Amino acid sequence: MRTQRTALQGDEPARYAWRPAPGEMPVVALRLGHGADFDGxxxxxxxxxxxxxxxxxxxxxxxxxxxAREVEAGDLFVIAPGDVxxxxxxxxxxxxxxWGVFFTADALGRDTPGTHLAWRTHPLLFPFVHGGATGALRLKVPPKQRPGWTSRIEALHDELQHRRDGYREAVSAHLTLLLVGVSRMAADVVGDLRENAEPLLAEVFDVIERRYAEPLxxxxVAAAVSISPGHLTSTVRRRTGRTVQEWITERRMVQxxxxxxxxxxxxxxxxRRVGITDAGYFARTFGKLHGMSPTRWRRFNHLNTR
Incomplete structure (x- = not known):
């Protein structure tokens, strides 16, 4: 894994970019601990x-x-782009x-519809949209699941190290299952924000969750959380890197x-079911975020439930 450090501006922290070399899988698994691949x-x-x-x-x-947080058994830190x-x-x-596992959206497969888009638009990457100065989101893997998490990441690391026939498919499969686990644990966004000492953001997400299906x-949102629109805008943007309206749109697009x-x-x-009554505006918004129309997206992703 080769990263490039960007120049600092003022007292801003360094920012690292990862551009995998041609033919390199955009996934890396590193041991974490004193004397390991990365010692801190x-x-x-x-x-x-x-x-x-x-x-x-x-x-x-x-x-x-x-x-600074003392590491507890089962701690899972979800590190979004931009997290300091x-x-x-x-x-x-x-x-x-x-273990640390880092990747780009392309690791989920270039042929999978949507993965060539920004990581924000992929359903399994939704837990990673919280990025900002507040730092990584902290989740807790239940005790019964911890051996499975360890063995899954060890298997991913083994595939990346030995590159046996089919390793690319195996890496994508292991990574996908890890992200499914993250997504399930991060489903309660409001609860996670409260756990991570972000009560205002928890309130904002609670309002969005309850009311995204109606005009909002x-x-x-500002009135519901008793704060001025200007203050709310600056606070949410500073904490998450996104505006309130972008979060409303994101929740609507997930549904x-x-x-x-x-x-x-x-x-x-x-x-209309996601709060956008103008069909043309809905189609344009969806197309702008996903790089294709809702109809085309459905053609690639529709699940036959009959």
Whole structure:
């Protein structure tokens, strides 16, 4: 894995870009811990690609945003592009045993509809849209699932190391199953935000979740959380890198993709069910975000449930 460090501006943390070489799979699995592939010694930084850090046992400290957290057994840190990981010391991960998995959206398969688009638009990558100065999202893998997580990542690492016949397909399969696990644990976005000390964002997401299927504006969200629209806009953008309206649109598109995939509802009806009454505007919005019309997306992704 070769990354390129971008020049700093003022006191901004370093940002690293990963551009896989031709023929290189855009996936890497690194052991985390003192004396492992990565021992924690690093400047404050962020990435332009997503990743996860999983610890099967307790030990050490992870620094993200402006916080330092003692690693507990089952900790899973979901690292979005733009998440700031704090400046660390070489002994931060002393006693820790874990894995880091980093990737680009292309790792899910170039032939899969939608994966050539930005990572934000892929359903399995939705947990990675929270990126910002607050640092990585912290989830907890249930005790009974922890051995499975460890063995899955070890199998991924083994495939990347030995590159046996079919390793590309095996890597994509292992990565997909890992992301399914992340997606299921991160389904309660509001609960995760409260757990990670972001009560205002939790309230905003709660309003969006309850009301995205009806006409909903920035002013209405601001009124619901008792804050001015201007203050809300600046706070949400600073915390997540996105505007309130972008989050409303994102939630609507998640539901639109689900309805396109599992129902035969007309496109206009789907637009109305996700809060966009103008069928033309719904189609244009969907096309802008996904690089194809709702009808074409359905053709590639529709699931026959009969």
């Amino acid at each position: 010694a690093h400047e404050a930084h962020s990435h332009d690609f997503p990743g996860i850090a999983y610890f099967g046992t307790a030990g050490g400290v992870v620094r993200h945003g402006r916080r 990981m704090g400046r660390t010391r070489s002994d931060d991960l002393l006693g820790a045993h874990g 504006s920035l002013r209405e 639109a993709r689900r309805l396109l995939a599992v129902t035969d509802l007309p496109v206009g009806d789907i637009g």
